[in-house]
Amino acid sequence: MLYWGQLFFSKKGVDDMRIFLACGSYLLQLMVWVAVLRLWVTSRSRIKRERRSFGSAVYSDHYELRHFLTQGIVLGLGLSVVNVLVGFSLPLLWIAIYEILAVITLVILPTTVLPLTLIVVSSLATYFGGPYIKNLPSLAPTGLSWANGWSSQIPPQNYLWLAAFFFLILGHWLSRYGGRFTAPRIYAKQRGKRIAGYPWREFLVLPMVTLVPGDWISSHWAFWPLLTVHGHSFAILVVPLLVGLRFTVFRQVPRDVYQRLAKKMIWLAAAGLIFFGWSIHRGQDLPLLLVVLLVGYAIILWRAKRYDAQQQFWYSQVDDGVRVLAIRPQTPAVKLDLAAGDIILECNHQAIDSETSFYEALLRNPTYCHLKVRNMAGELKVTETAIYSGAPHEIGIVLFRDQEG
Structure with a gap:
């Protein structure tokens, strides 16, 4: 120097x-x-x-x-x-x-x-x-x-x-x-x-x-x-x-x-x-x-x-529920206390196993979302929030999309 x-x-x-x-x-x-x-x-x-x-x-x-x-x-x-x-x-x-x-x-x-x-x-x-x-x-x-x-x-x-x-x-x-x-x-x-x-x-x-x-x-x-x-x-x-x-x-x-x-x-x-x-x-x-x-x-x-x-964990698809991959900012999902890796088991008291079934369950109550979730540690939790009326697809939870065919 x-x-x-x-x-x-x-x-x-x-x-x-x-x-x-x-x-x-x-x-x-x-x-x-x-x-x-x-x-x-x-x-x-x-x-x-x-x-x-x-x-x-x-x-x-x-x-x-x-x-x-x-x-x-x-x-x-x-x-x-x-x-x-x-x-x-x-x-x-x-x-x-x-x-x-x-x-x-x-x-x-x-x-x-x-x-x-x-x-x-x-x-x-x-x-x-x-x-x-x-x-x-x-x-x-x-x-x-x-x-x-x-x-x-x-x-x-x-x-x-x-x-x-x-x-x-x-x-x-x-x-x-x-x-x-x-x-x-x-x-x-x-x-x-x-x-x-x-x-x-x-x-x-x-x-x-x-x-x-x-x-x-x-x-x-x-x-x-x-x-x-x-x-x-x-x-x-x-x-x-x-x-x-x-x-x-x-x-x-x-x-x-x-x-x-x-x-x-x-x-x-x-x-x-x-x-x-x-x-x-x-x-x-x-x-x-x-x-x-x-x-x-x-x-x-x-x-x-x-x-x-x-590590044993994978951010992979699952058979019993749907894997959360990300949360879009400034959406209702931010208030749901979700994290990447969580598995959503139920939505509005309905068991789900795909992206399609998740949004179908949301439509049962298009202004509110009630979820049963298992986190990466295997612990169960329940979380809920209001969502945009008539627009459940804007909840902001990023999932694996259903494969065509």
């Missing part, structure tokens, strides 16, 4: 308009718009799939884009404040490699976001590209050099700082939003019955303020704001940082799964900060420490998937 926040601004300071233009340049970066397009396509595909599977979408709004805009900006501002206070910097070469790889990933692997892998690969390429690997392609046409990634102005432990904050942000995000939007997806049959899973396919792009050494940016855009730090010039740049996770829950309560994962992400963040301190004294260990974090992250996700696969 650059002297841990001991920033000394030039006498002229930084013009407010220049800073505004530098921040606005974030919106001109290709990665940002590719991410927006990819997330819009993902959200639109989810809504269309839910309409095919359940008659209407569980969440009809593009909540993925809403989180992208709100959470991405809020978390990005928080990270940017910390980075400015400590004088966090990255070489322009790292930024170029990272954004190119991120764009390729978002286009070619749209459902498999690998944000930590992008950070580690970009860091290793920048770290080794200068002094260790020979005969690399020339970057002369771009005005950059492989040596840009190996500079006394950029402490190598900055890459570990970035990885640590990636885990911290991911853990916070999972803790707050993981499992809150349980939109089910129907998968292949299990022992002759359809099953549902709960995929997480969201990601964020955080606007992260960082300092970039050298004069490459200012030589191309004279208006760009610069800081003078101990005699060295740094450009202020807002870099898009990708944060995301790909995970599907089949046999547990999604909220519980993501709460456990969130805690483990926080532990990885703590490990990253410890590694950061270690690398200050032993910078040569940086590549190994980055790989250890990546492997640890992969092991945590693998163990979480394996634990889910070992």
Whole structure:
């Protein structure tokens, strides 16, 4: 880190308009718009799939884009404040490699976001590209050099700082939003019955303020704001940082799964900060420490998937009743104290065994719903609520649809 926040601004300071233009340049970066397009396509595909599977979408709004805009900006501002206070910097070469790889990933692997892998690969390429690997392609046409990634102005432990904050942000995000939007997806049959899973396919792009050494940016855009730090010039740049996770829950309560994962992400963040301190004294260990974090992250996700696969429960169809898969927001079902995985045994005192029989039972009293339910723990309960007069299909309970034929 650059002297841990001991920033000394030039006498002229930084013009407010220049800073505004530098921040606005974030919106001109290709990665940002590719991410927006990819997330819009993902959200639109989810809504269309839910309409095919359940008659209407569980969440009809593009909540993925809403989180992208709100959470991405809020978390990005928080990270940017910390980075400015400590004088966090990255070489322009790292930024170029990272954004190119991120764009390729978002286009070619749209459902498999690998944000930590992008950070580690970009860091290793920048770290080794200068002094260790020979005969690399020339970057002369771009005005950059492989040596840009190996500079006394950029402490190598900055890459570990970035990885640590990636885990911290991911853990916070999972803790707050993981499992809150349980939109089910129907998968292949299990022992002759359809099953549902709960995929997480969201990601964020955080606007992260960082300092970039050298004069490459200012030589191309004279208006760009610069800081003078101990005699060295740094450009202020807002870099898009990708944060995301790909995970599907089949046999547990999604909220519980993501709460456990969130805690483990926080532990990885703590490990990253410890590694950061270690690398200050032993910078040569940086590549190994980055790989250890990546492997640890992969092991945590693998163990979480394996634990889910070992559970006996399935979100599957049942013979005695109908399985609740989700509750649509802002519908009467919200007041019914139901949860995904519950089995509705009776509706209005009539035994049911399919979606059709459920709605037929609702029609017996089209303004009220009385349910007998067995939850995931096997406990029985009774719940009831008023429903929209003459519109029992709008109660908001998402079930397996009856198969035709």
